[in-house]
Amino acid sequence: MMDSASLAETDVVAKPVIAARSLNLTFETNDGPVHALRDVNLDVARGDFVSFIGPSGCGKTTFLRCIAGLETPTGGALSVNGMTPDEARRARAYGYVFQAASLYPWRTIGGNVRLPLEIMGFSKSEQAERVRRTLELVDLAGFEKKYPWQLSGGMQQRASIARALAFDADLLLMDEPFGALDEIVRDRLNEELLKLWDRTGKTIGFVTHSIPEAVYLSTRIVVMSPRPGRITDVIESPLPKERPLDIRDSREFIEIAHRVREGLRAGHVDE
Amino acid sequence: MRSLGPILVVVLHILAIWYVACVPMNVREVLTAAERAGAEIVPPEASVRRDMGAIPLVLANTDHLGGSWSQDRAKLPAPHQVAQEIWASTFVEEVEGRRGLIRSGTFSNRGLIHHTGITLWATVLGFAMGTGMGILLAIGIVHSRTMDMSVMPWAIVSQTIPIVALAPMIIVVLYSVGVQGMLPKAVISAYLSFFPVVVGMVKGLRSPDQSQLDLMHTYNASSRDVLIKLRLPASVPYLFASLKIGIAASLVGAIVGELPVQKGGLGARMLAGSYYGQTTQIWAALFAAALLAAFLVRAVGWIERRTQRAMGLSA
Numbered sequence: 001m002m003d004s005a006s007l008a009e010t011d012v013v014a015k016p017v018i019a020a021r022s023l024n025l026t027f028e029t030n031d032g033p034v035h036a037l038r039d040v041n042l043d044v045a046r047g048d049f050v051s052f053i054g055p056s057g058c059g060k061t062t063f064l065r066c067i068a069g070l071e072t073p074t075g076g077a078l079s080v081n082g083m084t085p086d087e088a089r090r091a092r093a094y095g096y097v098f099q100a101a102s103l104y105p106w107r108t109i110g111g112n113v114r115l116p117l118e119i120m121g122f123s124k125s126e127q128a129e130r131v132r133r134t135l136e137l138v139d140l141a142g143f144e145k146k147y148p149w150q151l152s153g154g155m156q157q158r159a160s161i162a163r164a165l166a167f168d169a170d171l172l173l174m175d176e177p178f179g180a181l182d183e184i185v186r187d188r189l190n191e192e193l194l195k196l197w198d199r200t201g202k203t204i205g206f207v208t209h210s211i212p213e214a215v216y217l218s219t220r221i222v223v224m225s226p227r228p229g230r231i232t233d234v235i236e237s238p239l240p241k242e243r244p245l246d247i248r249d250s251r252e253f254i255e256i257a258h259r260v261r262e263g264l265r266a267g268h269v270d271e
Numbered sequence: 272m273r274s275l276g277p278i279l280v281v282v283l284h285i286l287a288i289w290y291v292a293c294v295p296m297n298v299r300e301v302l303t304a305a306e307r308a309g310a311e312i313v314p315p316e317a318s319v320r321r322d323m324g325a326i327p328l329v330l331a332n333t334d335h336l337g338g339s340w341s342q343d344r345a346k347l348p349a350p351h352q353v354a355q356e357i358w359a360s361t362f363v364e365e366v367e368g369r370r371g372l373i374r375s376g377t378f379s380n381r382g383l384i385h386h387t388g389i390t391l392w393a394t395v396l397g398f399a400m401g402t403g404m405g406i407l408l409a410i411g412i413v414h415s416r417t418m419d420m421s422v423m424p425w426a427i428v429s430q431t432i433p434i435v436a437l438a439p440m441i442i443v444v445l446y447s448v449g450v451q452g453m454l455p456k457a458v459i460s461a462y463l464s465f466f467p468v469v470v471g472m473v474k475g476l477r478s479p480d481q482s483q484l485d486l487m488h489t490y491n492a493s494s495r496d497v498l499i500k501l502r503l504p505a506s507v508p509y510l511f512a513s514l515k516i517g518i519a520a521s522l523v524g525a526i527v528g529e530l531p532v533q534k535g536g537l538g539a540r541m542l543a544g545s546y547y548g549q550t551t552q553i554w555a556a557l558f559a560a561a562l563l564a565a566f567l568v569r570a571v572g573w574i575e576r577r578t579q580r581a582m583g584l585s586a
Binding site: 068089092098099100105107108116118 | 482507583
């Protein structure tokens with residue numbers, strides 16, 4: 001009994017949540033083909049917090065959208081939970097958080113979190129319970145009946161994270177979710193996101209263009225560079241799982257940040 | 272009520288211009304009447320006067336213009352004459368008239384209220400039909416490329432045909448298949464009001480931005496869910512902008528539809544007035560139509576505010 005359980009566990013751990021093999025994506029434009037992604041290889045293990053960092057045009061968002069099945073690669077193989085991205089999307093395998101909170105202004109905060117639950121056909125009582133639980137998780141309990149315009153930008157983004165968490169997908173894809181927020185709010189949300197990740201054990205794919213944000217949050221940092229969009233470095237973070245904000249002044253932190261910066265610069269010189 | 276002052280100023284100016292305009296507009300009839308009463312008119316020959324402009328006639332006979340605002344069948348009746356007519360054909364007619372509300376228990380068919388009511392119901396019915404059809408067409412256009420390519424050009428063409436030319440044909444065709452009364456007028460109303468609704472709703476249904484649509488896509492939402500939970504709510508502001516245009520167009524349609532039929536309504540009232548030279552009656556019907564239009568647009572605005580409040584879109 002014990003054995004089979006632990007066997008199943010290792011089996012799950014061994015299988016990558018996201019596996020990309022020589023992934024290519026070329027957009028045909030009027031000015032000729034644009035290589036948004038070229039020869040991207042990456043495995044993301046269950047429970048990883050992976051950041052994608054790079055200048056604009058490096059394909060980090062495109063890669064995330066490929067994982068979500070919002071873009072279709074033109075070459076190579078990509079699997080999500082062992083399925084194609086489109087199958088994974090149909091199986092509602094992930095929650096997606098956009099750069100803008102994209103809350104529907106005519107729905108209350110509770111109504112916005114309830115949106116995916118309604119579409120996925122949860123029962124009324126299950127909906128109410130999950131809305132309550134996820135809003136608590138992002139520290140928005142008591143704001144259920146407020147409308148988005150009544151909340152600050154940071155709170156709106158937290159609500160949009162709650163919306164992505166509400167249906168318990170194992171994978172959370174976040175596309176520069178805090179890019180439009182000021183430094184102070186961003187720090188706080190980063191800290192909260194880490195706690196959330198710790199509590200829920202989800203696998204997170206996180207696109208950012210901020211080096212401190214990437215280093216602070218991630219277990220792995222994927223450095224990308226543009227024209228063509230490709231991976232130039234994958235950095236395993238040696239930082240402990242418990243990360244107070246002042247870890248950013250530690251020597252390890254600064255070293256990793258330095259390596260990320262070097263990676264970004266190298267990608268730039270290549271061009 | 273801060274707008275009351277400015278509105279009053281504008282109304283006073285319009286009234287002033289109106290009273291002044293009555294003089295040259297009615298000068299020929301006024302001078303003829305004055306001549307019959309024994310006054311000396313310059314020039315004395317009616318045939319010479321006929322070829323003169325209105326302004327020179329006014330300037331030559333400034334002493335005999337007292338009748339300008341009390342002509343029985345004035346070319347341009349004065350505001351107070353129109354007001355009297357409105358009063359007479361509403362309150363007085365209903366209280367004292369043989370067929371009025373007091374004596375007969377129903378609104379008099381010689382009174383304005385009865386005719387305004389007829390036009391109101393045709394307008395509302397046509398507006399409802401036009402709005403429903405407009406929304407359905409817009410949903411089709413947004414979801415089907417074929418409909419987008421085929422319906423939209425025809426919708427535009429339909430609005431280039433003068434409704435005055437089309438209305439009698441609609442009435443004749445519907446009459447020949449046994450449809451008469453309120454419905455043909457409503458059809459004309461609907462014909463005019465569906466267009467702004469189609470245009471506004473197509474824009475509204477397409478207004479959600481890419482990330483809002485992507486979000487639905489990540490939930491693997493059906494296009495029915497996308498329509499009901501995203502496109503329709505997002506289109507509400509566009510819908511109400513269209514409805515305000517549509518309701519006014521509906522009223523025009525109903526009135527035009529009443530012109531050839533002469534079975535009541537403000538349109539019938541206007542045409543009857545012009546047959547019998549009853550200009551005050553035409554103007555009274557015009558004012559009733561204007562008031563009705565203002566009331567209908569206000570009503571749509573009220574529904575809009577209620578809807579916005581229910582959707583949390585207003586403070």
